Amino acid sequence: xxxxxxxxxxxxxxxxxxxxxxxxxxxxxxxxxxxxxxxxxxxxxxxxxxxxxxxxxxxxxxxxxxxxxxxxxxxxxxxxxxxxxxxxxxxxxxxxxxxxxxxxxxxxxxxxx
Amino acid sequence: xxxxxxxxxxxxxxxxxxxxxxxxxxxxxxxxxxxxxxxxxxxxxxxxxxxxxxxxxxxxxxxxxxxxxxxxxxxxxxxxxxxxxxxxxxxxxxxxxxxxxxxxxxxxxxxx
Numbered sequence: 335x336x337x338x339x340x341x342x343x344x345x346x347x348x349x350x351x352x353x354x355x356x357x358x359x360x361x362x363x364x365x366x367x368x369x370x371x372x373x374x375x376x377x378x379x380x381x382x383x384x385x386x387x388x389x390x391x392x393x394x395x396x397x398x399x400x401x402x403x404x405x406x407x408x409x410x411x412x413x414x415x416x417x418x419x420x421x422x423x424x425x426x427x428x429x430x431x432x433x434x435x436x437x438x439x440x441x442x443x444x445x446x447x
Numbered sequence: 448x449x450x451x452x453x454x455x456x457x458x459x460x461x462x463x464x465x466x467x468x469x470x471x472x473x474x475x476x477x478x479x480x481x482x483x484x485x486x487x488x489x490x491x492x493x494x495x496x497x498x499x500x501x502x503x504x505x506x507x508x509x510x511x512x513x514x515x516x517x518x519x520x521x522x523x524x525x526x527x528x529x530x531x532x533x534x535x536x537x538x539x540x541x542x543x544x545x546x547x548x549x550x551x552x553x554x555x556x557x558x559x
Contacts, residue, residue: 366546377550435548439489
């Protein structure tokens with residue numbers, strides 16, 4: 335079946351550091367890929383998405399590129415802020431697998447001033 | 448405003464007392480799903496529904512029931528709650544044509 339693996343946290347960075355959170359997937363067909371963010375005490379919000387190979391999703395300074403050859407969708411940000419502290423979830427939706435969503439375990443990011 | 452609404456946001460109940468958590472979306476979405484979130488375990492899917500009268504088990508369906516009689520509503524039913532169902536619950540919906548899922552604000556359930 336389909337699955338998503340992402341790096342275990344927690345990740346602790348200083349403000350203005352470079353962020354990478356790794357995400358790899360296993361899926362049949364050509365899934366759509368997502369990063370969701372969950373701020374403390376809130377629900378999940380879509381951060382960015384990519385629907386086909388080589389697409390780059392971007393939002394709020396975050397970027398991720400859909401790499402079919404490596405089945406990866408790593409999240410990056412060049413300079414993190416304290417306000418980026420949250421839990422980040424990588425996810426996929428495969429139309430060859432009943433259109434259901436599959437989420438990774440989440441990575442908690444803490445950014446220190 | 449497009450949204451997924453869960454009620455209640457917070458609930459404390461006793462073991463064995465049946466409860467229902469409601470979920471409603473106003474976007475005419477076909478897909479709806481329930482997740483629970485526990486520390487260290489990420490998001491685990493309980494049940495999902497691809498359309499009215501179509502529901503399927505997720506990863507952790509034991510102890511839960513759902514129904515999808517109308518497109519906009521997808522209630523989660525705990526017929527005999529137990530303390531191990533204490534968790535943070537999220538409902539989500541999506542269109543079959545769009546790609547991303549939209550999440551509710553969550554329901555924090557405590558079973559004592």
